[in-house]
Each structure stands twice: as C-alpha cells, then as structure tokens.
Amino acid sequence: MSFLQLAHVSHHYFSKKGYTKALDDVSFSIREGEFIALLGPSGCGKSTILSIIAGIMEQTSGNVLLQDKPIRDSEMAIGYMLQQDYLFPWKTIIDNVLLGPKISKTLGNDSRKLANELLNEVGLPGVAENYPSSLSGGMRQRVALVRTLINDPKILLLDEPFSALDYQTKLKLEDLVAQLLKTYNKTTILVTHDIGEAIAMSDKIFIMDANPGTIAKTFEVPIELRNETPFFVRRHPKYQILFDKIWKELDTEENEPVTAKVVASSDDQEQ
Amino acid sequence: MTKNNDKQLFQEYKDTLKMEKKVVISWQLAILVGFIALWEISSRLYWIDPLIFSSPVQVFEVIISSISEGSMLLHLQITLFETIAGFLIGTIGGIIIATLLWSSKRFAKIMDPYLVILNAMPKVALGPILIVALGTGYISIITMGAIICVIITTLVVYSAFNEVDPNYEKVLISFGATRWQSFKEAIFPAAMPAMISTLKVNVGLSWVGVIVGEFLVAKNGLGYLIIYGFQVFDFSLVLSSLVLIAVFAAIMYKLVERLEGWLIKHST
Numbered sequence: 290m291s292f293l294q295l296a297h298v299s300h301h302y303f304s305k306k307g308y309t310k311a312l313d314d315v316s317f318s319i320r321e322g323e324f325i326a327l328l329g330p331s332g333c334g335k336s337t338i339l340s341i342i343a344g345i346m347e348q349t350s351g352n353v354l355l356q357d358k359p360i361r362d363s364e365m366a367i368g369y370m371l372q373q374d375y376l377f378p379w380k381t382i383i384d385n386v387l388l389g390p391k392i393s394k395t396l397g398n399d400s401r402k403l404a405n406e407l408l409n410e411v412g413l414p415g416v417a418e419n420y421p422s423s424l425s426g427g428m429r430q431r432v433a434l435v436r437t438l439i440n441d442p443k444i445l446l447l448d449e450p451f452s453a454l455d456y457q458t459k460l461k462l463e464d465l466v467a468q469l470l471k472t473y474n475k476t477t478i479l480v481t482h483d484i485g486e487a488i489a490m491s492d493k494i495f496i497m498d499a500n501p502g503t504i505a506k507t508f509e510v511p512i513e514l515r516n517e518t519p520f521f522v523r524r525h526p527k528y529q530i531l532f533d534k535i536w537k538e539l540d541t542e543e544n545e546p547v548t549a550k551v552v553a554s555s556d557d558q559e560q
Numbered sequence: 561m562t563k564n565n566d567k568q569l570f571q572e573y574k575d576t577l578k579m580e581k582k583v584v585i586s587w588q589l590a591i592l593v594g595f596i597a598l599w600e601i602s603s604r605l606y607w608i609d610p611l612i613f614s615s616p617v618q619v620f621e622v623i624i625s626s627i628s629e630g631s632m633l634l635h636l637q638i639t640l641f642e643t644i645a646g647f648l649i650g651t652i653g654g655i656i657i658a659t660l661l662w663s664s665k666r667f668a669k670i671m672d673p674y675l676v677i678l679n680a681m682p683k684v685a686l687g688p689i690l691i692v693a694l695g696t697g698y699i700s701i702i703t704m705g706a707i708i709c710v711i712i713t714t715l716v717v718y719s720a721f722n723e724v725d726p727n728y729e730k731v732l733i734s735f736g737a738t739r740w741q742s743f744k745e746a747i748f749p750a751a752m753p754a755m756i757s758t759l760k761v762n763v764g765l766s767w768v769g770v771i772v773g774e775f776l777v778a779k780n781g782l783g784y785l786i787i788y789g790f791q792v793f794d795f796s797l798v799l800s801s802l803v804l805i806a807v808f809a810a811i812m813y814k815l816v817e818r819l820e821g822w823l824i825k826h827s828t
Contacts, residue, residue: 367734369734371730
C-alpha cells in the first residue's frame with residue numbers, strides 16, 4: 290500500500306512575460322518508512338515537488354494523496370529541511386527548536402524535554418541557550434534537523450540539506466541523519482544533485498528530466514547498500530556499479546536538445 | 561621571545577588607535593573653540609553686525625538669565641514634550657500602517673499611489689490646514705511632528721517587511737503557521753534593524769515638524785522664541801534658542817543611538 294502518492298501532478302510558474310511548465314504529469318508512490326531520492330539537473334522541478342508536498346505551493350493539476358486522502362486535509366506533520374538551516378538568528382537554539390510546538394500551540398515541558406533529548410542525540414548538548422551565530426554550519430544544520438524532527442513529522446522532505454556544508458561535515462551528517470531516520474522509521478524524500486549522496490542514503494532513486502520536469506527513470510538501490518550507513522555504502526563494490534549506471538543515464542539526458550523554457554505569452558495573444 | 565614580540569606589536573597597534581582618537585578629538589575641539597572665538601572677535605570688532613549676529617557671550621548670558629528666571633525651561637519643556645510625542649506617534653503609527661499594508665497585498669497595491677503622493681508632498685505645507693482643523697494648541701504641533709515622519713516610516717518599514725528572506729516564512733508555513741504567526745515570529749523581528757534605523761531619521765524629522773509648527777501658531781516653545789526674537793529684533797534670543805535646539809536634538813539623537821545599540825543586542 291502506498292503511503293504518499295503523487296498522481297499526474299503538473300505545475301506551472303506564471304509571470305507577466307509567459308509561463309514555465311515546471312512539472313509535467315509526475316506520478317510516483319512511496320511506502321511508509323521508505324527513503325527516496327530525487328536526482329536531476331538544476332531546474333528540473335525537484336524543489337517544486339517538495340514545496341507542493343509541503344503545502345507551500347499548490348499544483349496546477351493532479352493530486353497528492355497521503356494515505357489515499359488529499360494531503361491538504363491531512364493533519365499529519367510534514368518536516369521540511371532546506372539547503373540552508375534558516376535558523377532564526379534572533380532566537381536561541383532552544384527557541385528555534387521549539388518553533389514548531391510554539392506554532393501548533395503544543396509548547397510545554399514535554400516538548401522542552403524532548404528538544405533537549407534530541408539535541409543530545411545529534412551531539413549538541415549544552416548549546417540550548419546559545420544563539421545560532423555561535424555555531425558552525427554543520428552544527429546549525431543539525432539544529433535545523435532537530436527543529437524538524439521535534440514535530441514528529443510522518444514525512445520528511447530534505448531539499449539538498451547537505452549541499453552548503455564542507456565535504457567532511459556532509460559525510461558525518463549523512464550518517465547521523467540516515468541513522469536517526471531509520472530509528473524513527475520516517476518516510477523521507479531527499480532532493481539532491483549529488484549521485485553519491487542519493488545512492489548512499491536512499492532505497493529508491495528517481496532520475497528527473499528537465500524542461501518540463503518529469504520522472505525519467507527509477508533505480509532501486511540494492512538491499513546490501515540499504516542496510517549500510519552512508520559512509521560505508523560509498524566503499525561497497527556495488528556502489529560503483531549503480532553510480533556508473535546513474536551517471537550514464539544523466540549524461541545521455543544532458544545531451545538531449547534543450548527546448549525553450551519560458552513559453553512566450555505572445556502565443557496566447559494570437560489565439 | 562616571540563610572545564613578547566607579539567604583545568609588543570599589539571601594544572603598538574593599540575597606541576596608534578589611541579593616538580588617532582586623540583588627533584580627531586583635538587581637531588573637533590579646535591573647530592568648536594575656533595568658531596566661537598572667531599564669532600566673538602568678529603562681533604566685538606564689528607566685522608559682523610552684533611545686533612544681527614549677536615555674540616557667544618551675549619547668547620550665553622541670555623541662556624543663563626532666562627534659565628534662572630524659569631521661562632526658558634518652560635519653553636524647552638514644551639518643545640521637548642511635543643517633539644517626543646510627535647516622534648513616538650509618527651514612528652509607532654508608521655509601523656502600524658506598514659503592518660496593515662503587509663497584511664493585505666491588495667490593500668498595499670491600492671494604497672501605493674496615495675503613499676507616493678503623500679511622501680513626495682512637503683508635509684509642512686499642511687500646517688495651515690492642521691491649525692484650522694485641530695486648533696492652535698499642542699495637538700496641531702504634535703500632529704505636525706508626527707505627520708512628517710509617519711509616511712517615510714511606513715514606506716521604509718513596509719519595504720523591510722517585504723525584503724525578509726521568504727525561506728523563513730517557508731519554514732514556518734511547513735509547521736502550519738498562520739500569516740499572523742509568520743509575521744510575529746519571522747517578519748517583524750527580521751525587520752527590526754530597519755525599524756531601528758528609522759528611529760534615528762525620525763528624531764531629526766520630528767524636530768523639523770515641531771519647530772515649523774511652533775513658527776506657525778505657538779505661544780510657547782523654542783520655535784516660538786525664535787519667531788518672537790525675530791519680531792522684536794532680539795537676535796541673542798533667536799541664537800540662544802537655536803543653540804538649545806542643537807544641544808537637545810543631539811542629546812535625543814544620542815539617546816536613540818543608545819536605544820538602538822540596546823535593541824540590537826537584545827533582538828539579534
């Protein structure tokens with residue numbers, strides 16, 4: 290049974306000069322607890338998909354179903370992590386983490402306790418009263434992860450959350466996130482343009498095509514890789530085989546002719 | 561050995577900073593003293609007409625005598641009260657209007673041309689209308705002080721609200737925040753620096769509004785003293801009022817600067 294399902298989702302961006310079709314008839318479904326990656330060139334609509342699932346934007350056509358009900362009717366929390374941490378610089382770490390409970394008016398001693406436990410779990414004990422400016426990039430992204438997890442989201446959306454970090458921090462954080470998500474059995478969608486990261490972290494990889502954004506191909510990650518932590522996946526013999534396959538797929542895609550992205554509005558006037 | 565050398569270099573660096581500060585302050589004092597001295601000398605030697613330009617000694621005497629008899633304090637109090645009231649009403653009013661504009665994109669679009677016109681219009685030209693409408697008391701003078709800074713505050717704060725990184729709002733929306741919650745948690749605090757910087761501008765503007773208002777109607781206040789001194793040809797009185805305005809405007813500016821430092825420390 291599918292947990293989250295996208296059925297024929299399309300999305301357009303409109304401007305005065307014309308419109309862009311960002312997504313064209315995108316359909317896929319995810320099982321509960323599954324970790325999938327959306328991989329593709331920039332501008333292929335990966336982030337648009339996340340924004341639609343998160344309810345920040347509404348698709349121009351198609352349906353997004355969570356447990357067979359429209360996602361807009363669902364009360365289930367969705368966690369969204371962005372490329373940058375977007376911690377609020379004027380709030381302390383603990384206040385940043387407790388933002389979700391504050392918004393949903395469930396702030397209490399329980400959530401405070403949970404916040405401190407989660408901060409400990411990601412290796413950040415004793416920073417609660419600090420301000421974000423005193424933390425390094427990796428630490429801040431870990432705080433952002435805690436801020437997302439504290440709401441106990443059923444679906445976690447990760448929009449290139451490691452791309453702004455240095456390589457070492459990124460590898461460490463990948464391990465931490467993968468282990469945490471496995472422990473809490475979260476359904477996760479990761480958007481990335483890093484093939485290695487996609488293989489290392491996910492169960493299934495959707496390769497996306499740009500102009501307009503579509504799902505071009507799906508790769509299943511071998512079971513041996515799924516059970517490893519991201520750091521060790523990269524050393525597994527099967528890793529390179531899958532990497533090469535995906536590389537080839539993305540490479541052929543890149544060589545296809547690029548069609549005009551913005552459809553001029555003058556076409557409409559002629560009709 | 562190297563450690564001593566490091567310390568020595570640091571000491572030298574601190575010394576150059578101190579030296580620089582000393583030079584700047586001495587020049588500042590030199591300009592002030594030089595200006596006052598030149599003024600006094602030119603007045604005594606009749607290079608300038610002492611009847612019109614007075615002299616520092618006379619200005620000083622006027623200030624001392626009018627303060628000791630109490631009349632100057634009354635005028636000063638009234639003007640300060642009007643300025644602070646105008647400043648507060650204008651600033652807070654501007655922030656409230658900016659919030660209303662932010663709360664509805666359509667309202668903001670509708671109001672846009674009117675704000676442009678109101679901003680472009682010299683507000684002091686409204687003086688006579690204010691007096692007719694609100695009478696010749698404090699109310700119209702305070703309104704003058706407020707009206708002169710309310711529009712610019714609205715525009716600056718509203719654009720600051722719009723320039724807040726939309727990703728902060730995205731984070732909140734993904735938590736299910738309402739628009740008002742987004743405003744409270746992200747937009748308003750993020751626009752704090754811009755609001756604080758309008759405070760400084762508004763101090764100067766509300767002085768302009770109040771003094772012009774007092775020129776027009778008042779029977780009290782420093783602006784009134786300037787006009788009165790002008791009418792009875794007592795330029796020592798005019799200049800001593802000017803000196804007091806300069807001193808108190810500077811004090812108010814410095815206080816707002818302190819407040820700014822405090823607010824920044826406690827809001828970021």
